[in-house]
Amino acid sequence: MDKANSETSASQSSNDLRPVKVWDISIRVFHWSLALLIGFLWWSGTEGVEMENHVLAGYAVLALVSYRIIWGILGSYHARFTSFIRSPLSTLKAIPDVLSVRSDxxxxxxxxxGGWMVVALLLILLAQGISGLGTTDDIFIDGPLVEYLEEEMVALFSDWHTTLPDYLIALVLLHLAAVFYHDAVKRERLIRSMITGIKYTTVRDSSSELPVKRFLLVTGGLSLLGWWLLKDILV
Ligand code: HEM
Ligand code: HEM
Incomplete structure (x- = not known):
């Protein structure tokens, strides 16, 4: 599906809208699990409670983000980075259309x-999760890398781990503002699409059904890697 086809004129009437499978089931499970985990991580981290579960939830976020990055290369059509990352110039040109009240x-x-927002969210989540591996609260909980790192490195990782959440929350708030703007003002039901996987569009576009064999290969490979990395830590 070429770009011209997926960014066709908005002048077609809403009667032309037809359903397209846009988010495969793995993207939807990824998204809503991520939202729940970040809520829990924020609460447990700032309150300093449930810290053993905080670490487990942190590993889960690292696993989800690793999956999403691989799926951005090998996944279903709309999950792939090449289908939604545009050059800075094309992105700048798209801003008036994205902000306009009419539907896009x-x-x-x-x-x-939104494509660049996805990249920003994935990168900050990755940085936050990795910094957690070298973070200590100096009392009960150490990330698994703390015993191998120099003291200054642990201080640096811990510093990042307590600073990055402010930027993460700012991005999440911006993400939510954009989603609600699309929903309430532009009348595009993006939240419903992230639940059902279906979007209504004027474009004849590729469908994003889950490629089952590739999904099993990617999740199987990641599960083996996760088990190998965590087997000594979790038993
Ligand atoms: C993306 C995933 C994660 C998020 C969003 C997150 C979030 C947070 C937040 C908001 C805090 C409180 C910071 C503060 O005191 O101001 C915190 C503390 C902490 N986190 Fe995470 N965390 C994540 C992953 C991890 C991981 C993977 C580990 C360890 C393996 C970890 C270990 C810790 C520790 C030990 C603290 C206590 C630091 C202190 O008291 O100074 N976190 N985290
Ligand atoms: C901590 C909370 C959240 C994080 C970290 C987060 C992160 C993300 C990410 C990474 C994506 C890209 C999905 C992909 O391509 O894989 C996304 C998309 C999306 N998120 Fe969230 N999200 C959060 C909360 C929410 C909430 C609470 C809602 C709804 C109320 C929401 C609605 C959406 C929608 C509708 C999309 C698709 C946007 C589009 O169609 O372009 N998100 N989110």
Whole structure:
């Protein structure tokens, strides 16, 4: 599916809207698990409670983000980075359209601005999760790398781990503001699409059904890697 086809004119009437499978089931499970885990991690981290579960939830976020990055290369059509990451210039040009009150449902997957937001969220989550591995609270809980790192490195990781959440929360709030703007003002039901996987669009676009064999290969490989990395820590 070429770009011109998936960013067609918005002038077509809403009667032309037809359903397209845009988010495969793995993207939807990834997304809602992530939202729940981040809520828990924020609460447990800032309150300093349930810290053993905080560490487990942190590993789960690292696993989810690793999956999403691999799925961004090997996954279903709309999950792939190449289907939604545009050059900085095209992204700048898309801003008026994305901000305008009228619907831009001619973007079947993420619009160009949303595409960069996805990259920013994934990178900050990755950085937050990795920094946790070298973080200590100096009392009960150490990340698994703390015993192998120099003291200054642990101080640096711990510093990042307590600073990055402010930026993470700012990005999440911006993400939510954008999603609700699309829903309430532009009348595009993005939240419903992230639940059902279906988007209504004027474009004849590729469907994003789950490629089952590839999914099993990727999750099987990641599970083996996770088991190998964590087997000594979790028993
Ligand atoms: C993306 C995943 C994660 C998020 C969003 C997150 C979030 C947070 C937050 C908000 C805090 C409180 C910071 C503060 O005191 O201001 C915290 C503390 C902490 N986190 Fe995480 N965390 C994540 C992953 C991890 C991982 C993977 C580990 C360890 C393996 C970990 C270990 C810790 C420790 C030990 C503290 C206590 C630090 C202190 O008291 O100074 N976190 N985390
Ligand atoms: C901590 C909370 C959250 C995080 C970290 C987060 C992160 C993300 C990420 C990474 C994506 C890209 C999905 C992908 O391509 O794999 C995304 C998309 C999306 N998120 Fe969230 N999200 C959070 C909370 C929420 C909440 C609470 C809602 C709804 C009320 C929501 C609604 C959406 C929607 C509708 C999309 C798809 C946007 C589009 O169609 O372009 N998110 N989110």
């Amino acid at each position: 449902s001619h973007y079947t997957g993420h619009n160009p601005v």
